[in-house]
Amino acid sequence: MLNSCEEISQIKLISECFVTPKNEVESSNQPHYLGPIDLALLSLDQMQKGLLFPSKPKNIKSHLLDKFKNSLSISLVHFYPLAGRLATQKFHDEHAIWVYVDGSKGPGARLIHASVDDLLCYDLISSNDVHPIVRSFFDLGEKAVNHDGHTRPLLSIQVTELLDGVFIGFTMNHSIADGTSLWHFISTLSQIFLQLDDNYDGPKENAIMSISHRPIFEPFFPVGFGPILKLPFLEPNEFITPNIDIGPLREKIFDFSSTSISKIKIMANQECGLGHHTISSFQALCAFLWISVTRARNLEPDQETTFGVAINFRPKINPPLTGDYFGGFIKRAHGTCNVGELLGKGLGWAATIIHELIIGLDDKAIRAFLNRLIEAPFVVQPNMTSVYYQPNSLLIGGSTKFDMYGPEFGLGKAVAVLAGYGNKEDGKVTANPGREGGGSVDLEVCLRPETMNALVLNEEFMSFVSYI
Template identity: 25%
Template sequence: MKVKIESSKIVKPLHDDGMAPGGAAADEWVPLSVLDKVTYGEHVALIYAFRPPNPPNAALELGLARALAVYREWAGRIGVGPDGRRSVCLNDAGARFVEATVDAPLAVWPFGAPSPEARRLHPRIDAVEELVQVQLTRFSCGSLAVGFAGHHQIADGQATGNFFAAWGLATRGLPVYPVPVCDRGTRFAPRDPPLVEFPHRETEYKAAPASADHHADNADENEDGFFAAAPGKVKVHRMHLSKEFVARLKARASSGLPPPRRGYTTFQSVVAHLWRTITAARGLGAGVTTKVRISVNGRTRMRPPVPRDYFGNVVLWAFPRSDAGQLVARPVGHAAELIHRAVAAVDDAYFRSFVDFASSGVVEAEGLVPTADSDQTVLCPNLELDAWLGINFFDLDFGSGAPIYFMPTYYPMEGSLFLLPSVLGDGSMEAYVSLFDNHLDEFKKICHKIA
């Protein structure tokens, strides 16, 4: 199926007075926080689909313009501010707005099988200056696909979900809500005196590559010596975890806990199962260390808490790890406990320690770079998890109800794992798993077995 691009233009914020952007504030530079700068410096793309009837493109464009007037950082540009710091310029330069059509019904589009075709439903995300890009793709049946790509250093998942809710309200002619808290330039100040209690050089930051050719020279080998070329091509699989399967998995993980310990959470149980199953499918055994990179939202962990409506990044990572042989041999509750402990350790003290470290000047002095490295192509024996549970992504409603599809773009990095709530709204989940094709074949055989 061919996606035909009908138009591509820039949409600028439309302020309450209906006037074009302008004024002294248009040239304001807002420094990125240390939490913004340590995350991935690239666009992240998501795709929605809605059944008809849907409002016309002009209504969605107007709603976007109104939402951008409130979320001005999305309409700005990233650069180096007058003080030499990496910042976002609030210049109201606008977002990319693309209109497209498909001469076929939505039902024949391969939403159920993640594939490169997904990338045709959103604009290109490499080497673009717009911090937000939107593509509206109309199908012959009247269904609408909305492809959104936003720069990660401007907003994490929670902040992006808030923006989606605001865009939907603005499209329906309602007041934009929630109103974002935009104080990234001052919120995460270091303590005086600073107190660095944790090894951030080995966790969030690392030494810069020895040469510019590092990624090209090592594209087929990761730090643990596993080669991409050996097992075959990387494929992405969508695994549906039914409500009943999740309940049984959670019960199994928690079955060995002595009182008065509470049971493991759904998140801990599901991730533990996927970690063990993928490790087994990869054929990893004793003597190999495997770890999972898990995003941890600091909004409720920091003291005082960061407002839920804060616009920016408030994410660091937990790294549960285990010997691969022990991980597979021991019950799922063992893996759940490793995840529980690692995530719990990323608390207020850890976030404050990171802020003090990243604000100290040592990152610049030593030429350190973030470990959040999108140039990696192979993570085996490790995993990288993006969990979108608990984020209000389904609040995007243009007037015709909730989406019927929601998914990340096609992202074939071996070892990447996306975990999403199902659009069914019944407590089921969808896991998008990227593995070498022969490992994926084995994963499919065992992924629904609870051990």
């Protein structure tokens, strides 16, 4: 494998620029408020997701990049906070700060054009583990935490040329958006791209184009709170942890076909005894993975293991919110048990725990959590993300419901969704829809090397995997 220096040396920067909204946006002159979940993520990594396309135009500048730049400029009219920067107001007498987005601050969103020699799409797809060069397809491999949005772009897009294709990597600050909002933006950008003529640089009045869903900028606060939420700090070193070395990890993508998932679901429902189809396909798959990874870790029966899943709570609050609400609307549900119980009681028992965790995160639980967070604000630290305070964890992020293969940018359907370095740790799993559709799922799994070695040698686990 390449080391980090070799990875970056392979990437050639061709050009970069900053893009602002095509039209003046009156709302950008007002503060964009951050919700309590947004503020809690200031010390964590940004989101990084990218699409691999197995084709590229002969003249990539005129047929892709110029049009992409125009599309981005128009998209930022709708998603105007992404062109701004974070800003902080201090309240010295309270030893507190207020962090918000200043839409008039900074040069705009970053657009990078890069290339890599001697690399084919097949090299990325066929790599045994996630290819180490992928992390350099996002912001040229530069690392940052969300708080760095004070001086760095809140949105950065890198278009990297391969020998036979293009990788488009999106880096978005996680303190202003979650995965739902990230893919809302990417889908909108693609919609606008496909409506533009190749040489479009039209007048401002033509810049607003048809999009299917407009973002709504209303952070969610319980009644009586917001929109300003102060944090009990004054200086960044009180709540921001620099990037830490998390140690060696292996990252692999396991594909589960709809047929395999259906078999796992049937097994879980037969074992749990709660009734036919009580356990969903996703819950059953999560339980299967939790058991498999725990077994691969070779833990003692009396040790504890924790399962966590990041849940979009927009549809769970009353009244529910649509996915058009832009920001951080995620809450982690988690449960802990002994290793001996998990491995001894089986798939149905584990799936029941996960089922109860997910349905238990209802309107009452979400509002209670947000009230606690507002009454005693805190910022999650990187060393807290491992199980969120527990060892031997499995934490599921992402979503199988995102339309990841819909955005095409005139390049056809992507052949892979890949992620950068952001938010990777032992036991972190990202769930993506499988490219073939039909209910298939790709799980990007990060584990210690010895655990991953044991997992791929587990015949039962691998018998349900279509390919890796």
